[in-house]
Structure formats: structure tokens, C-alpha cells
Amino acid sequence: MTDVFHHSWLGGLFGDDEMAAIWSAESQLANMLRFEAAWSRALGRAGLVNATAANATAEAILTVKPDIAELRDGTARDGVPVPALVAAVKHALPGADNSVHQGATSQDVIDTALALSLRATSDLFLARIAALEAALHGLADKFGRNTMMGRTRMQAAVPIRVADHIDAWSGPLARHGARIADIRPRVEQLQFGGAAGNRAAVGDAAPAIAKSLATDLGLANPPRAWHAERDGVAEYGALLSLLTGALGKMGQDICLMAQRGIDEIRIRGSGGSSAMPHKQNPIPAEILVTLARFNATLVSGLHHSLVHEQERSGAAWALEWMILPQMAEATARALTLATSLTEHTEVMGR
Numbered sequence: 001m002t003d004v005f006h007h008s009w010l011g012g013l014f015g016d017d018e019m020a021a022i023w024s025a026e027s028q029l030a031n032m033l034r035f036e037a038a039w040s041r042a043l044g045r046a047g048l049v050n051a052t053a054a055n056a057t058a059e060a061i062l063t064v065k066p067d068i069a070e071l072r073d074g075t076a077r078d079g080v081p082v083p084a085l086v087a088a089v090k091h092a093l094p095g096a097d098n099s100v101h102q103g104a105t106s107q108d109v110i111d112t113a114l115a116l117s118l119r120a121t122s123d124l125f126l127a128r129i130a131a132l133e134a135a136l137h138g139l140a141d142k143f144g145r146n147t148m149m150g151r152t153r154m155q156a157a158v159p160i161r162v163a164d165h166i167d168a169w170s171g172p173l174a175r176h177g178a179r180i181a182d183i184r185p186r187v188e189q190l191q192f193g194g195a196a197g198n199r200a201a202v203g204d205a206a207p208a209i210a211k212s213l214a215t216d217l218g219l220a221n222p223p224r225a226w227h228a229e230r231d232g233v234a235e236y237g238a239l240l241s242l243l244t245g246a247l248g249k250m251g252q253d254i255c256l257m258a259q260r261g262i263d264e265i266r267i268r269g270s271g272g273s274s275a276m277p278h279k280q281n282p283i284p285a286e287i288l289v290t291l292a293r294f295n296a297t298l299v300s301g302l303h304h305s306l307v308h309e310q311e312r313s314g315a316a317w318a319l320e321w322m323i324l325p326q327m328a329e330a331t332a333r334a335l336t337l338a339t340s341l342t343e344h345t346e347v348m349g350r
Helices: 017-022 025-045 051-061 068-078 082-092 106-143 162-187 200-217 231-257 283-304 314-343
Strands: 147-152 155-161 265-267 345-348
Touching: 017 025, 017 106, 017 314, 025 051, 025 082, 025 106, 025 200, 068 082, 082 106, 106 162, 106 200, 106 231, 106 314, 106 345, 147 162, 155 162, 162 231, 231 265, 231 283, 231 314, 283 314, 314 345
Parallel strands: none
Antiparallel strands: 147 155, 265 345
16 A cells, blocks of 8 residues: 555554545445445335345345456446446346346446445544543543643743643534534435436436435435535535644644643653654654644645536546545544543643
């Protein structure tokens, strides 16, 4: 692996196994197969194919094991893995052609898989935000009555309580948790539009199919496809940058508090130096700053991906695939680091 999240040693700084699993190829494939199974069931429920046969096909789809090399080659050829995936399903289930993928399009499959990934991502974020809030409350209980110097514009101002400083770290977390809860219905949405986004291939059965799909997959059921309307994805990425930005502020504060001569915080297990054994470098706090800056740079890329031409864009769409998983993993890692820093704080204030 060449990216820092899965690099052999840099992954120790930046990687997050739980989030990596959510966005892994294996999870994406499972989500795409879930869509195809739900699609077959929906066709049967709508009376477009034999319902009994469609249900049997749906169960069988979930057991299909496509050849990953064929999916890779198919993606290089077609720009998406879905044609190769559908071919693999039909090859594994001969005779089920009329209840496999008929009336759907590749973007329906991939974007619905994205929505399922975002649901799991938000679940993980909310759990970690709650854990960090609890850890910060514990820190305030332990050291909150201590004093420290309040500083404005990097200069000493007046003494404050440690609790005042911690409040500036914990306050944004509740707001960001509320933002995640608020955005979920806008991004955890079924994608169903068919070839050109108007659901024409299934005619009058479209509402029934959409309802069946959304119910099966546990997703919101929007009134139309959002193939070229990517504001929800961009908004989600912006929210991740807000969250890592808040954690970056915490990391920056800790770096400054840990300076020799200021010594307002001591973190157990801080990093050592190969040349200066007397040093304890605030490595996790520094990485919080790095991850905040990383996500801030990627937000602009997601905003570029808003520009979809006509009914579908390949270029803008693919940009999301490159950016959003990295932002999610950076955010997950930041939350874990911030909680660990809090739990390993041995001294704060005076």
C-alpha cells in the first residue's frame, strides 16, 4: 500500500482498522450485492417477475463470490465494477437473468452501496464522539479546578481554570454530533434512477420498487434519483473537516501546553527522540493537527465533485471515490487519538 493509512509503518500513525473495514473493497462488494438482492426482491414484489423465483434469486445473489481480478479488469474497461459484477452473478445463477439488475443502472448500485457505508461510518463516529466527550468530562472532573494561564494571540493574558480550556475542546463535539444526526437522512438515501435517472425502465412500478428497496436496505426513500445532485456527499465531507478541525485545535493546544517552560500538561507515553533522549514529543497531538489540515485540503476536492455534467458524470463521480474514504479514515483516527490523549493525561494545569 502506498497511502499513509495502510502503509506498513505510517499506518501506525494514521490508520484506523474499523473505518478501513467499512470502506474496504470487501464491504463495498457486500453492499453492492445487497442492492442487487434487494432489487430482485423488489421486481418480484412489483409483479414484474415471478415473486417466488425472484426471492430465490435474491438469496442466491448474497452467496455469489465474484472473481476480484475480473472486477478489477472490468472496472478498468467500463469505469465501474457493476457490469462485471452483474455478469458474475448471472454466470453463477443461470436462468435468473430476468430478475437480475433489470431496470437498474451502475450508479444505482454504487451510490446505494455508498449510502450504506455512510450509515456505518456515522454509527462509528457517533460512538467515538460519545466516548471522547465522556473522557473529556472525566478530565475536567480530575483537573478542572486547577489553574493555568489563559493566552490570547500566543501571549499570556489572565489565569483561567483548566475546566475553561477543556470546555473549548468538548463544546464543538456536541454540535458536531448533532450535525451528523441531522445530515443522516440526507445521505443515507436509496439511489434509484435507472439509465438516465428518471426510472423509466420500470414504468408505473417505480414507486413500489423504490419503497421495497428502501425498506429492505433501511435507507431513506427520496422522490427521485440524485445521480447528479451531490450536495449531500460534499456536505458530509465538509462536516468531517469541521470535526477534525475541532480536534486539531485540541491537538494544537496540547502541543503548546507541553512545551518546556510552560509544562501545563503531561501525557503518559509521549514520543521519544532518537537524538535527544530527554525529550517527550507530543506525537498524537501533532497528528491531530496534521489530520485536521489533511481533511481541510480535501474538502475542496469534494466541492469540485459537485460539478456533474448533465445526467451523470464519470469524472466528478470518481473523484468522490478517491477522496471521501480517506476523509472518513482520517476523522476516525483523529477521534481515537483525541480520546487516547485525554485518557493518558497525567497532569493538567497547576
